[in-house]
Amino acid sequence: MWLVERLASFPAADPALIWSDRVLTYGELLERTRAWKLGELAAGTVVAIEGTFSPNTCSLLLALLERQAVIVPITPGQRMHRAEFEAIAEVERTYVFADDDTFTVENHARPVEHVLTRKLRQRGHAGLVIFSSGSSGAAKAVLHDFEALLEKFRTPRQKKTVLTFLLFDHIGGIDTLMNALSNGGTVVTTPSRDPEVVWSLVAKHRVHTLPTSPTFLNLVLLHEAWKRHDASSLQVIAYGTEPMPQTTLRRLAEVLPHVKCVQTYGLSELGVLRSRSRPDGSLFISFTHDGFETQIRDGVLWVRSPAAMLGYLNAPDLFDAEGWLNTQDAVEVEGEWLRVLGRVSDLINVGGQKVYPAEVEGVLMQLPNVADVAVYGEKNPLTGHFVAARVNLASPEPLDVFKKRLRAFCRDKLAAWKIPVRIELTDEQQFSARFKKTRVKPA
Amino acid sequence: MIERSAVVEIIHAAVKEVMDQAGLPPPTSLSDETVIVGPGAVLDSLAVVSLIVEVEQALEMKHDVTVTLASDKAMSAKNSPFRSVGVLADHVLETIKEGGVHG
DSSP: OHHHHHHHOOOOTTTTEEEEEEEHHHHHHHHHHHSSSTTOOOTTTEEEEEEEEHHHHHHHHHHHHHHTOOOEEOOGGGGHHHHHHHHTTTTEEEEEEEETTEEEEEEEOOOOHHHHHHHHHHOOOEEEEEEEEEESEEEEEEEEEEEHHGGGGGSSOOOEEEEEESSSTTTTHHHHHHHHHHHHHHEEEOOOOOOOHHHHHHHHTTEEEEEHHHHHHHHHHTGGGGSSSOOOOOEEEEEOOOOOOOHHHHHHHOOOOOOOOEEEEETTTEEOOOOOOOTTTTOEEEEEOEEEOOEEEETTTEEEEEESEEESSSOOOOOOSSSSOOOOEEEEEEEEEEEEEEGGOOOOTTTTEOHHHHHHHHHHSSSEEEEEEEEEEEEETTTTEEEEEEEEEESOHHHHHHHHHHHHHHTTSSGGGGOSSEEOOOOOBBBBBTBBBBBOOOO | OOOHHHHHHHHHHHHHHHHHHHOOOSSSOOTTTBOOOOOTTSSHHHHHHHHHHHHHHHHHHHOOOOOOOOOOOHHTTSOTTBEEEEEEHHHHHHHHHHOOOEE
């Protein structure tokens, strides 16, 4: 496996992984990778790893990659779904890691019958199964040819110290890990996604790159974590899991002027694609990823790429006959540039007029005293749907006073049908463990 | 039970609020006969949606009653329950009687 060979070419004393303040060097990482006793494990075996980024999970991942296993990463936060995930992915062995990095092994006697998994076995390639939490609720199991996914890391790039903000079972988390390791960089793991903790780790380990989400960046701005920790090492903030409010981007440029904010485009189904942002500081991007093609059909982005998933294990796939994948992301196009408006499934149709929550959220985030906001469509027999907003305030304010202020503020910034009709205040956080916005739709 | 006069008061306040939101001048006078939807209406359809939500929220906040005024049943009624202030007031009282949830 070229990746493991590449790791052996880096200086053995260089730090590969920082976990709970312990440094694991490249030498130690390789030693651990080789120490896994997988002797009897056949190529193509489906193996789940429940854990977070740690010396043992990362070395096991590499060992299984070499063994051409089909790897199913699961985080402890998804433990309640593990049995279901194991059944869908036809997992034959599960390694469960505890917080102290010790582990237990469970073997499951079950036949692997899924046609896609069998196809992958025939190819003789390692696999990766990512469970993607769809907006509809039920998780979809995305099967990748792991080796096709890793192909882009063959081109050597600069070595960086990267913080794994995105989780171990997330396509962006796996991308972060592989990006750092394939270039001899250092992976800094974090025990929590609290802005204070993340920023203290950035300062302590002189982190260069922070892949994260717009929601987390809003929290950082709100908590003013950058005031208490020296983030001068930070070079790049990459965000890509949801549309970025323009205001957040502008505010980041003000408080962290030395940091470049880079939008990436990632989907569980596609991996993380390389892109560049239009120099005007807008949200328009252009793809620079080799070997994949894009098409816009009816305002929706379609992609064709050898690194795309083989398919879903538990849902009809999204490919057309020519192998194009429907991303289900609505985009706006200006020449070579495009801007992601949001998931087609998040679209709110108000009497035939279309609204994407991200646009309204972007405006509401500029309103003073707004800490966070989730915009969603509410059903109504008159106009089909109307726009509703749940808002977290920074400090208490009566609802009727806030409503007046919000509507006055929106009047010259949003078309009438985009201005929230129902406005609610909430104290509950409006994002998931993955720091993705949860747009609650009342029944 | 909520008095009809209290409901009318809520509707009047909501109409003024929604017209203000829409940047329209405040109504010169409001009565049971003020037309909400249809010919000669003071509000467009989006504003009617806002009005309904406004009335629902006011009922919830001031009287602790949760109702859905724009149900499919209301929409398919032969005569629109939203056509005037007076008819809407009766519709609100009727909806509460039929099963508004006291929170």
